[in-house]
Amino acid sequence: xxxxxxxxxxxxxxxxxxxxxxxxxxxxxxxxxxxxxxxxxxxxxxxxxxxxxxxxxxxxxxxxxxxxxxxxxxxxxxxxxxxxxxxxxxxxxxxxxxxxxxxxxxxxxxxxxxxxxxxxxxxxxxxxxxxxxxxxxxxxxxxxxxxxxxxxxxxxxxxxxxxxxxxxxxxxxxxxxxxxxxxxxxxxxxxxxxxxxxxxxxxxxxxxxxxxxxxxxxxxxxxxxxxxxxxxxxxxxxxxxxxxxxxxxxxxxxxxxxxxxxxxxxxxxxxxxxxxxxxxxxxxxxxxxxxxxxxxxxxxxxxxxxxxxxxxxxxxxxxxxxxxxxxxxxxxxxxxxxxxxxxxxxxxxxxxxxxxxxxxxxxxxxxxxxxxxxxxxxxxxxxxxxxxxxxxxxxxxxxxxxxxxxxxxxxxxxxxxxxxxxxxxxxxxxxxxxxxxxxxxxxx
Amino acid sequence: xxxxxxxxxxxxxxxxxxxxxxxxxxxxxxxxxxxxxxxxxxxxxxxxxxxxxxxxxxxxxxxxxxxxxxxxxxxxxxxxxxxxxxxxxxxxxxxxxxxxxxxxxxxxxxxxxxxxxxxxxxxxxxxxxxxxxxxxxxxxxxxxxxxxxxxxxxxxxxxxxxxxxxxxxxxxxxxxxxxxxxxxxxxxxxxxxxxxxxxxxxxxxxxxxxxxxxxxxxxxxxxxxxxxxxxxxxxxxxxxxxxxxxxxxxxxxxxxxxxxxxxxxxxxxxxxxxxxxxxxxxxxxxxxxxxxxxxxxxxxxxxxxxxxxxxxxxxxxxxxxxxxxxxxxxxxxxxxxxxxxxxxxxxxxxxxxxxxxxxxxxxxxxxxxxxxxxxxxxxxxxxxxxxxxxxxxxxxxxxxxxxxxxxxxxxxxxxxxxxxxxxxxxxxxxxxxxxxxxxxxxxx
Numbered sequence: 001x002x003x004x005x006x007x008x009x010x011x012x013x014x015x016x017x018x019x020x021x022x023x024x025x026x027x028x029x030x031x032x033x034x035x036x037x038x039x040x041x042x043x044x045x046x047x048x049x050x051x052x053x054x055x056x057x058x059x060x061x062x063x064x065x066x067x068x069x070x071x072x073x074x075x076x077x078x079x080x081x082x083x084x085x086x087x088x089x090x091x092x093x094x095x096x097x098x099x100x101x102x103x104x105x106x107x108x109x110x111x112x113x114x115x116x117x118x119x120x121x122x123x124x125x126x127x128x129x130x131x132x133x134x135x136x137x138x139x140x141x142x143x144x145x146x147x148x149x150x151x152x153x154x155x156x157x158x159x160x161x162x163x164x165x166x167x168x169x170x171x172x173x174x175x176x177x178x179x180x181x182x183x184x185x186x187x188x189x190x191x192x193x194x195x196x197x198x199x200x201x202x203x204x205x206x207x208x209x210x211x212x213x214x215x216x217x218x219x220x221x222x223x224x225x226x227x228x229x230x231x232x233x234x235x236x237x238x239x240x241x242x243x244x245x246x247x248x249x250x251x252x253x254x255x256x257x258x259x260x261x262x263x264x265x266x267x268x269x270x271x272x273x274x275x276x277x278x279x280x281x282x283x284x285x286x287x288x289x290x291x292x293x294x295x296x297x298x299x300x301x302x303x304x305x306x307x308x309x310x311x312x313x314x315x316x317x318x319x320x321x322x323x324x325x326x327x328x329x330x331x332x333x334x335x336x337x338x339x340x341x342x343x344x345x346x347x348x349x350x351x352x353x354x355x356x357x358x359x360x361x362x363x364x365x366x367x368x369x370x371x372x373x374x375x376x377x378x379x380x381x382x383x384x385x386x387x388x389x390x391x392x393x394x395x396x397x398x399x400x401x402x403x404x405x406x407x408x409x410x411x412x413x414x415x416x417x418x419x420x421x422x423x424x425x426x427x428x429x430x431x432x433x434x435x436x437x438x439x440x441x442x443x444x
Numbered sequence: 445x446x447x448x449x450x451x452x453x454x455x456x457x458x459x460x461x462x463x464x465x466x467x468x469x470x471x472x473x474x475x476x477x478x479x480x481x482x483x484x485x486x487x488x489x490x491x492x493x494x495x496x497x498x499x500x501x502x503x504x505x506x507x508x509x510x511x512x513x514x515x516x517x518x519x520x521x522x523x524x525x526x527x528x529x530x531x532x533x534x535x536x537x538x539x540x541x542x543x544x545x546x547x548x549x550x551x552x553x554x555x556x557x558x559x560x561x562x563x564x565x566x567x568x569x570x571x572x573x574x575x576x577x578x579x580x581x582x583x584x585x586x587x588x589x590x591x592x593x594x595x596x597x598x599x600x601x602x603x604x605x606x607x608x609x610x611x612x613x614x615x616x617x618x619x620x621x622x623x624x625x626x627x628x629x630x631x632x633x634x635x636x637x638x639x640x641x642x643x644x645x646x647x648x649x650x651x652x653x654x655x656x657x658x659x660x661x662x663x664x665x666x667x668x669x670x671x672x673x674x675x676x677x678x679x680x681x682x683x684x685x686x687x688x689x690x691x692x693x694x695x696x697x698x699x700x701x702x703x704x705x706x707x708x709x710x711x712x713x714x715x716x717x718x719x720x721x722x723x724x725x726x727x728x729x730x731x732x733x734x735x736x737x738x739x740x741x742x743x744x745x746x747x748x749x750x751x752x753x754x755x756x757x758x759x760x761x762x763x764x765x766x767x768x769x770x771x772x773x774x775x776x777x778x779x780x781x782x783x784x785x786x787x788x789x790x791x792x793x794x795x796x797x798x799x800x801x802x803x804x805x806x807x808x809x810x811x812x813x814x815x816x817x818x819x820x821x822x823x824x825x826x827x828x829x830x831x832x833x834x835x836x837x838x839x840x841x842x843x844x845x846x847x848x849x850x851x852x853x854x855x856x857x858x859x860x861x862x863x864x865x866x867x868x869x870x871x872x873x874x875x876x877x878x879x880x881x882x883x884x885x886x887x888x
Contacts, residue, residue, distance in 0.1 A: 005501060007536040007758040009490055010521060015534055017542065018485030025476070025486050032469070037815040039792030039822025039840075041462030042469050046453055046567055047491070047523075047553065048511070053449065067492070069513030072557050077454060079491075090459055092451040098461065098789070099839055101825055109491065113516050123490055131825065138804055138825035145808065149815070255804075262805030263812050314451040345542070348483030360582055360699075361706030364589065368707050371481040371593070378483030381545055381575065381582035395543055396483075 012116035013123050018345040023332055024125070027154065028107050031127045031326055034150045035105040038142060040129050043104045045086040051078040053089050056313050065112045079111040083128045083325075084310075091132055092314035100133030100319075119333060130323025132310060137252050139322050140286040140306060141259045144168065147290055147302050147324055148265050154331070155340055156292065162266060163293045164301075167273035170253050170286050171305070173236075174274070176246025177226055181219045187281065189213035190223065194277040197227070227275040233257070252286060284308040288324055292334055301331045344397030348376040349440060351398035351419070353390065355405040357383035362409065366402065373433040375440070377402075393419055399440060402432075418443075456560035457567050462789040467776055468569070471598065472551050475571045475770055478594045479549040482586060484573050487548045489530040495522040497533050500757050509556045523555040527572045527769075528754075535576055536758035544577030544763075563777060574767025576754060581696050583766050584730040584750060585703045588612065591734055591746050591768055592709050598775070599784055600736065606710060607737045608745075611717035614697050614730050615749070617680075618718070620690025621670055625663045631725065633657035634667065638721040641671070671719040677701075696730065728752040732768055736778055745775045788841030792820040793884060795842035795863070797834065799849040801827035806853065810846065817877040819884070821846075837863055843884060846876075862887075 009015060016024065032042070051068050055078070068078035080086050083106045095102065107127045116122060129146060131139040147166055156163045174191075178184050193208040202224055209220035229236065233254050240246035253272055261267055278287045285306030292301060304324025311319050335341050350370055352363050363379050370377040378398070380389045386403070393401055403415040412429040416436065420443075427435045453459060460468060476486070495512050499522075512522035524530050527550045539546065551571045560566060573590060575583040591610055600607045618635075622628050637652040646668060653664035673680065677698050684690035697716055705711055722731045729750030736745060748768025755763050779785050794814055796807050807823050814821040822842070824833045830847070837845055847859040856873040860880065864887075871879045 003501070004759065005496055005757050007497065007533045007755075008494070010492055010494060010515075010519065011517075013490035013492060015490070015538065016486075016488040017538060018487060018548070021486040021488055024488075029473075036791035037820045038811075039790050039820060041790055042460075042465040043462060044460040044465055044468075046457035046459070047555070048454055048457060048567070050452065050454060053451065056449065067513075067515060069511075071454075071511060073455075075454065089451045094459065094461060099836065103790075103822070104462070111491070123492070134825045136825040138798065138808075138823065141804070141808060142823065142825070145812065149812075259805035259808050263808035311451075313449050315448065346483050346485055346547075347480035354582065360585070361703035364582075364585060364703050364707035367482075368589065368593075376481045376483060378547070379582065379586065381578045381580040381586070392543065 010122075012114075012121055014121060019341075019343055020332075022344070022347060023335070023341045024328065027326075027328060027332065028125070028127065030153045031107060031150060032105070034146060034153050035129050037149070038103070038146055040103045040105040040131075040146075043087075043090065043106055044108060045080070045083075045090055045106070047079055047109075048077045049080060049086065049089070051076045053314075054078050054080060054085050065114055067111050067113055081112050082110050083108060083126045087128070087130060087132075088311040088319075089314055091319055092311040092317070095133070095315075095317065095319065101139070102132045103130070104132070105129040119329070121329070125328050127326040127328050128323060129325075130321050132319055132321040135320050137255050138259075140252065141256050141263075143286070143288065143304065143322050143324055144256060144260050144270065145263060145265060147288060147304075148260075148269055150302065150326060151290060155335075162269040164269070165291050165293065166270050166302075167276050167289045167291065168253065168256065168270060168286060169272065169274055169276045170249035171284055172249030172252070173240065173246045174223070174226070174277075175284075176240060176243040176249060177223065179245060180243050181215075181222065183215060183219060186213050186215065190215070191277045191281060194223075194227065194275065197275055197277075202228075229274060233272070249285075256286065278303060278305055282307050286322065294338055295334050298330055298334050299327075301327045301334065303327070342397070346378065346396040346398060348378040349399040350375050350377040350436065351390075351393040351396075351401045352377060352379045353386055353393070353401060353403055354380050354383045355386060355403060356409070359404075359406075359409060363404075366404070366414075370402075370433060370436065373437065375433070375436055390417075390419075399443065400436065402436075454566075456558075456565055458565060463785075463787055464776075466788070466791060467779070467785045468772065471770075471772060471776065472569070472571065474597045475551060475594060476549070478590060478597050479573050481593070482547070482590055484547045484549040484575075484590075487534065487550055488552060489524070489527075489534055489550070491523055491553075492521050493524060493530065493533070495520045497758075498522050498524060498529050509558055511555050511557055525556050526554050527552060527570045531572070531574060531576075532755040532763075533758055535763055536755040536761070539577070539759075539761065539763065545583070546576045547574070548576070549573040563773070565773070569772050571770040571772050572767060573769075574765050576763055576765040579764050581699050582703075584696065585700050585707075587730070587748065587766050587768055588700060588704050588714065588732065589707060589709060591732060591748075592704075592713055594746065594770060595734060599779075606713040608713070609735050609737065610714050610746075611720050611733045611735065612697065612700060612714060612730060613716065613718055613720045614693035615728050616693030616696070617684065617690045618667070618670070618721070619728075620684060620687040620693060621667065623689060624687050625659075625666065627659060627663060630657050630659065634659070635721045635725060638667075638671065638719065641719055641721075646672075673718060677716070693729075700730065722747060722749055726751050730766065738782055739778050742774055742778050743771075745771045745778065747771070786841070790822065790840040790842060792822040793843040794819055794821040794880065795834075795837040795840075795845045796821060796823045797830055797837070797845060797847055798824050798827045799830060799847060800853075803848075803850075803853060807848075810848070810858075814846075814877060814880065817881065819877070819880055834861075834863075843887060844880065846880075 066078045071077050109125050151164045193205050206220050209215045237250050276289050283305035287305035289300035290302040306322040308320050310321050367377040367379045401417040414427050417424045510522045515521050553569050595608045637649050650664050653659045681694050720733050727749035731749035733744035734746040750766040754765050811821040811823045845861040858871050861868045
C-alpha cells in the first residue's frame with residue numbers, strides 16, 4: 001500500500017453529514033411542494049456555462065468571484081454564480097417553446113470564490129421561483145402568497161399565527177419621488193445608500209446621499225422622510241398624487257394588500273415598508289423581504305421583487321418578471337438556533353435488532369411489512385449483543401425498537417421499546433402496524 | 445443596448461425543461477423515499493475537490509476526463525466525476541463521528557469531459573446508496589431488497605408482477621475458480637473479457653482470454669463453461685466444493701435468495717447469473733444488475749456490488765461496504781420509450797382562468813382553498829379572453845379548469861371543465877374540494 005492521501009475538503013466548502021442534510025432535504029422538499037402547488041415547474045440548467053453567458057460581454061469585477069477556467073476544448077467556461085443569469089439565458093432560448101407566462105422554480109447549488117467567512121461558503125444552494133412574461137399585479141400578489149405559504153409550511157407559525165413578517169415596497173414610489181426631485185438618474189446611488197439604513201442609521205445615509213450621490217441636503221431629507229413615513233396608504237396616496245409613477249406604485253401596493261387579505265393571508269403578516277430597497281437596481285416594481293419574529297437580526301430569509309427586463313443581454317424580446325428566493329442556509333442557521341431541527345441522523349424511525357441470527361429472513365420480512373405501512377425501518381446487519389445494537393440505535397436517534405427472539409416468534413408477538421422513554425410493551429403480530437403508527441403519531 | 449450575446453449551452457450539457465425535469469424529480473423523490481424507508485441517510489459533498497483526492501497520487505488516464513483547473517488560490521482542483529471517491533474521502537474523515545455501520549444515499553450531479561454522444565452527457569446525476577462497515581450478508585440481502593422496492597415504486601410492475609429482473613452473482617465464485625486453475629492474478633483481464641460476453645459472444649471472449657490474458661485454451665473453456673452453467677445452487681455447490689472461496693460465494697448467494705424470498709420478494713424477480721461480471725475489479729463479493737423486461741437491450745438500470753476496502757487511499761482502516769446505483773438517465777430514456785412519462789409541463793392540476801378582473805382576490809382565495817386540500821392550482825395572471833386562457837391551460841396540460849364569472853360568484857357554484865374530455869359540470873361551493881378530489885382520483 002502506497003502512502004496515504006490526507007482526506008480534506010477545500011477551504012470554503014463543506015460536507016453535509018446526515019443530520020444537516022436531512023434538514024436541508026426537508027426544507028427543499030417543502031419549497032418544492034409549495035412552489036408546485038402554485039403551478040411553478042422545475043427546470044435545471046448546466047452548472048458550467050460559457051463565461052460570456054454568465055458575465056456578459058467584457059465581464060466585470062464580479063469576474064474575480066467566479067470559478068472560471070479553460071476546459072479541455074479550450075473554451076472559456078465558468079461555474080454558475082446564481083440562478084438568475086441562467087434563467088435569463090434559458091428564457092431567451094426556450095420562451096417560444098414554453099409559452100408565456102412561464103412559472104419556474106430552480107433549486108440548485110451555485111458557486112462564488114468569495115473569501116470564506118463564518119456562515120459564508122463558496123458553494124451554496126439557491127431556491128428561486130419566478131413568473132416570467134406578465135406585468136399583471138396578480139403575479140405580484142401570488143409571489144407574496146407563495147412566501148407566506150412557504151414560511152408557514154416550514155413551521156414558522158404558532159397557534160395559527162405567523163411568526164414572520166413580510167415587508168413589501170414598490171420601487172415605483174421611490175423612483176417617482178426621485179423623478180419629481182429631478183434626480184431620477186441618481187437612483188442607483190440612492191438605493192445603495194438606503195440599503196445601509198438599518199446598519200448605519202439616518203445621519204450616515206444622509207451624509208452619503210449628499211457627499212457621494214450629490215443630492216442636495218434638502219432632497220436627501222425629503223427622501224429619508226418619505227422612507228420613514230408610517231406607511232398609511234391613504235396618506236401616501238395624497239402625498240404622491242402629483243406623480244403618476246409613484247401613484248401607480250401605491251395603487252399596486254393597495255391591490256396587493258387587499259387581494260392577499262381576501263385570499264386569507266393574515267394582515268399581521270404583511271407590512272408596507274418604504275425603507276426596504278434591495279440594493280440591486282435590477283428591480284423595478286414590488287419588492288419583498290421576510291423577517292423572522294424571533295430572530296429579526298439575521299436579516300431577510302426570503303427576498304425578491306419585480307423586474308422589467310430579465311434577458312436583455314440575450315434577446316430583444318422584453319421579458320418582465322417577478323420572483324423571490326428562499327435563503328436556505330440563513331434559514332437553516334435560524335432554525336438550528338431556534339431548536340427547530342432534530343438531531344436524529346437516520347430517516348428511519350423503527351429499529352429492528354438482529355436477536356436471533358437464524359431468523360434473518362423473518363426480520364427482513366417484518367421490516368418490509370412496516371415499510372409497506374409507511375414506517376421507515378432499519379434492520380441491524382449483524383447479530384451482535386443486543387446492548388451493542390441498541391447503543392447504535394440510540395446514537396442514530398431511532399424512535400422505537402421492535403425486538404423479537406425465538407420466544408416472540410413462537411408466540412407471534414413483538415416487544416416494542418420506546419428508545420426515548422425506555423418504556424416497553426408487547427404487541428400482537430396482527431395489530432403491529434396499527435399500534436406502531438398510533439405510538440408514532442402520539443409521540444410527534 | 446449593446447450587441448446581444450447568443451444564448452447557448454456548452455456541448456455535452458443540456459437544459460432540463462419542465463416536462464423532463466418533472467420526470468427527473470419524481471424519480472429522485474421515489475429513490476429518496478425508498479432509500480430512507482431502509483434507514484439510508486442523505487449526505488452531500490462538495491462538487492469541487494482537490495484533484496489529488498479524486499485521482500489518487502499521480503493521477504492516471506481518467507485524468508483527461510476531469511474538469512480540472514487551478515482555482516484563484518492556485519489550488520489544483522477538479523469537479524467530482526463520481527460519488528464513490530467522495531464517499532471514500534468522506535468515510536475516512538467522518539466514520540469515527542458517524543459510527544459504523546453507516547448507510548448513506550447521495551443523489552447528485554457528476555461531470556466527465558467525455559466526448560459527447562447520443563444519450564451521453566458531460567453532466568449527469570448519480571443516485572447511489574451504500575452500506576459501509578459491515579461484512580454481513582444481511583447488507584447484501586438488503587441491497588437486493590432496495591433494488592426490488594425501488595424498481596417497483598418507480599412503476600415497473602404489472603398486476604403485482606415485477607417487469608424487471610435482478611441478476612446476482614458473487615465474485616468469490618469466479619475468483620475461487622481462477623485460484624483453483626492457478627491464475628488468480630489474471631482476474632482483472634478475465635473480468636474485462638467476460639464483461640464483453642453479451643456483445644461479442646463466446647468465441648471472441650475465449651480468444652481474448654487466451655491471446656490477451658494468457659490463459660490456456662483449457663482454462664478459458666473451463667471459465668466459460670462455469671459462466672454458462674444453468675445456475676442451480678445444489679449443482680454449483682457440488683461442482684465447487686473443493687474450493688473454500690467459491691463455496692462461500694455459493695453459500696452467500698443461497699442465503700441471499702432464501703432470505704429475499706422470505707421477505708416477500710417474488711422468486712421470479714431474482715436470477716443467479718454467473719456471467720455478470722461488472723468490469724470493475726473493485727468489487728469482491730455479491731454483484732447486481734437489473735434489466736427491464738420490456739427493454740433488456742438498454743442494459744442494466746440499477747447495478748452495484750460488494751467491495752472489501754472503500755477508502756484505502758485515505759485511511760488504514762479497512763472499510764468494507766456494499767451498494768448500488770440507479771441509472772437515472774438510462775431509466776428515464778426507457779420510461780420515455782415505454783410511454784411511462786406524461787407530457788404535462790405544469791405540476792398543477794387545476795387551472796383557474798381570470799374571468800372577471802374585479803374578482804382577483806376571490807380567485808386567489810379559491811386557489812388557496814384548493815391548495816389547502818392538496819390540489820395544486822394555478823390562477824392565470826391576466827384577464828385575457830377566456831379562449832386564450834384555456835389555450836394556455838391545454839398547452840400546459842392541466843387536468844381541470846374551475847371557471848367562475850359574476851353569475852357563478854352570485855350563485856355560489858363553479859363551472860368545472862375537464863380539459864381532456866371537454867365535459868363540464870356545475871359544482872356547489874360547499875362540496876368543491878371533495879368533488880374535485882373525486883374527479884381527479886377517478887381520472888388517474
